[in-house]
Amino acid sequence: MKSLTAAALAFVLAISSALASPLAANAAVVTVNCSTSGTFTVTDSVVTSSTLCVGQVEIPAGVTAVAANVFKDSGVTSVKFPASFTTLGDLAFANSANLSEVTFRGNAPTLGTTPFASIAAGAKVNFYSPATGFGAAGSLWNGLLVNDLTPLPPFAVSADVTRNSWRQGNTVIATASVNRAEATLVYSWYRCTDPITATSGGVVRTTVPVGCLEIPSVVSNSYVLPVTDVGWYITMQVKASYNNVTVNYIAANPNPVLVAQTSAKVLSKIGGYAATAISPTTIMKLRIKGIMVTNPGYQRLHCVGDVTGFAKSAQQLKLATSRAKAACTYAKTLYPYLTITYAGKQSKTTGTKARLVNYTLVP
DSSP states (O other), rough: HHHHHHHHHHHHHHHHHHHHHHHHHTOOEEEEEESSSSEEEETTEEEEEEEEEEEEEETTOOOOOETTTTTTTTTEEEEEEEEOOOEEEETTTTTTTOOOEESSSSOOEOOOOOTTTTTTTTTTEEEEETOOSOOSSTEEEEEEEEOOOOOOOOOOOEEEEOOOOBBBEEEEEEEEEEEETEEEEEEEEEESSOOOEEEEEEEEEOOTTEEEEOTOOOOOSSOOOOOOGBSSSSEEEEEEEETTEEEEEEBBBBOBBBSSSOOOOEEEEEOOTTTOOSSHHHHHHHHHHHHHHTTTTOOOOEEEEEEEEEEOOOHHHHHHHHHHHHHHHHHHHHTTEEEEEEEEEESSSSOOOEEEEEEEEEO
């Protein structure tokens, strides 16, 4: 019985040994070519050896480590590591005098002893954000110059103009925001006949609209509004240049430059309404437009309908108010930035009969 048991045990051990040997022999082994000549070997996700490797080396995806001394004294010129890579062995690339560039797709690996000793002078290590462990671009990581290869967003610039108000004598200041710190900014200022929108056809505006005239000799980001700007819409264009690329941005401005004065300006009356008429006639509209053209830069228009020489009545006051409203509303269609107010009155009930609208411009 004892002999039988020993024989059975020997049989089991023999079977185990027979099974173990094929498993070891069947470990995943892959041979990879270097770009110019030579090869390296990957065994179970670890680069374990190389043979006369010259040129570029791209470590396959899924590989986690390079063993010690694997590429020591090799002719490798650059190497790329996959995101799976975590460990670099002792002296792995030491004395590879032509190695000038190392690129990692993942975080910085755990390093053995001086894996990059005595490689090319000025060699750099590349990484892609948000990888960690390499330090800031421009710093050194284990003697290699750090370089962030993360693609930059499209070169872009935007701007706004700050001011107390668009009023004669005030200083307006353009503030540009650009996504390249190295960009060069150039400012230009324009007088425009119409309000400036931030977009044109649903696209951010990059060109100055038709009807705008460049203001000569003004190239800084600040501008003092002179009297010649009253009534115009002032806009600013900033040109940002970087790496032989130039992009433009036009600041929006819906408001004209206002006069510097602070007192209201009472204008001549416009009369000639028919007995029950409310809307201004064509001639009246021309006169209203003339008032606005010859007195630019005011922000508010106050219209007062006045009936004189008629018996005082609610109907007459209602007509006077309606005429004032219609006249001011027409002026606002010409100049949408206007704030309008209106009222009606009956200044006297005797004397020559007249139906008038009085106009007062307010800064």
